[in-house]
Amino acid sequence: MTTLMTRPRPGLHRGFAAWWLAPIGIVLFAAALLLGIVAKGAGPLAPELGVDIALSHERNPLLNALALCINAALSPVGGALILAVLCCAVAFLLRRPLQALAFGSTASIGWLSAEIGKFGVSRIRPPGDATRALILESGADSFPSGHTAFAVAIVWAIVAVSATAGRRRWILLGLGSVFVAVVGCSRLYLGVHYPSDVIGAILVSSAGVLLWMPIWGRLLEPRLAELGLIRKLSGPTGKEPAGV
Template sequence: MDSSLARRTTIFPGLQSWWWVTAAASVFAATAAAGMAAKSFGPLSPELGLVISLSHGRNSALVGLSEGIHYGLGPVGAVTLVLAICLYLLWFRRRPVQAVAFGSVVAAGWLASSAGKALVGRSRPPGDVTAALIVETGHNSFPSGHTAFAVSLVLASVLVLARSKGQRLALLAAGSFFVAVVAFSRMYLGVHYLSDVAGSVCISAAAVLAWLPVWNNLIAPRISRVHLIQKFETTAPNPR
């Protein structure tokens, strides 16, 4: 087995211990419990005041930005973006392992939000009260899927794509701003409460934290032994 390839297949080596799965499960459970508590207030939650205040005197530029995020990071747009990045890593960078790792981290964090939605079942803010600009109904308010995707995308970029500590810090700073903008847009459109977007950060981060030991201990050692992948990776430009 190529030792350099084995190193490249490991995502953030410091997160290999199975104890991280326990920590992540605790965070997920605590966040879901917080979502249940928020749900108990009903649609007229104390948080509703913030969403209503954002609806007063909406700015056309912010409305355009928020609607662009809504559609751009919706299921179709999000999947297209991740596939494009993975295909770039596979065909242009010739990093099949990195492509799979990136996609798996995003999927872990994003899909966790669907589990949270099913578990909590919180109603959306009442659209007539928030003057919602997007029609969103059903019991899927907590957590925010758009924000969860943004968090997952940022974490995948920091953990998988960054090549140095400096790049990680830069991506984390830019990514934090990106997540904040996405979270704000969901409330600005009147379709989520503050706790919905905050819960997304915790749930997605916890899911990614739980996924890393699985990847590092079970998947990375095996995938690095595949001869075809070894051969493919040896032709990659500028090896990490």
């Protein structure tokens, strides 16, 4: 007979598994696509390009290095490695497989949602000669920013699986917002995205997460929690932390 001590810890905080989050996700996704279509219609020399040009005049070696490091760390390969390491650490070191799966799936869905936006909008990258781009980026995949989408998805996933509540959760959200802002600004600083690409990434990634979390929390997690392998990998739960 299975005891409480061997029951897997919940993957998501229960407040993030509500079905009413899904309609919000749909609205955000529609708003993002509309923003992308309107921004694309303004052409490559849209007024918002002025932000990239202004930032190109404020470059210095330290900021250059920071922006390039972010570009490499949150690239498709870098992002996949970050997710893999974090998920393995949570699953095998902390012995919380459901939280690892919840974190990995939520972050992945939010990140990959950007690909739908890229395919649906097909916006050309900012002209590199105008922005004095520090890296070579070309093609019709400017909207939304994939790096920013990854940052947003990671923040959502961390908040959703953590047991923090009240003031601690707001602190976590604040730190996450700073992280997203830094990543988004780095894309403009490098001269490879328009400001609307960054805004679109926040909307698209959030939309994907909000659509996914109820599906995970209501349909998938309860079934996975009953699997023998999940129970075997799970450590003692003890008393649930406050806010869970």
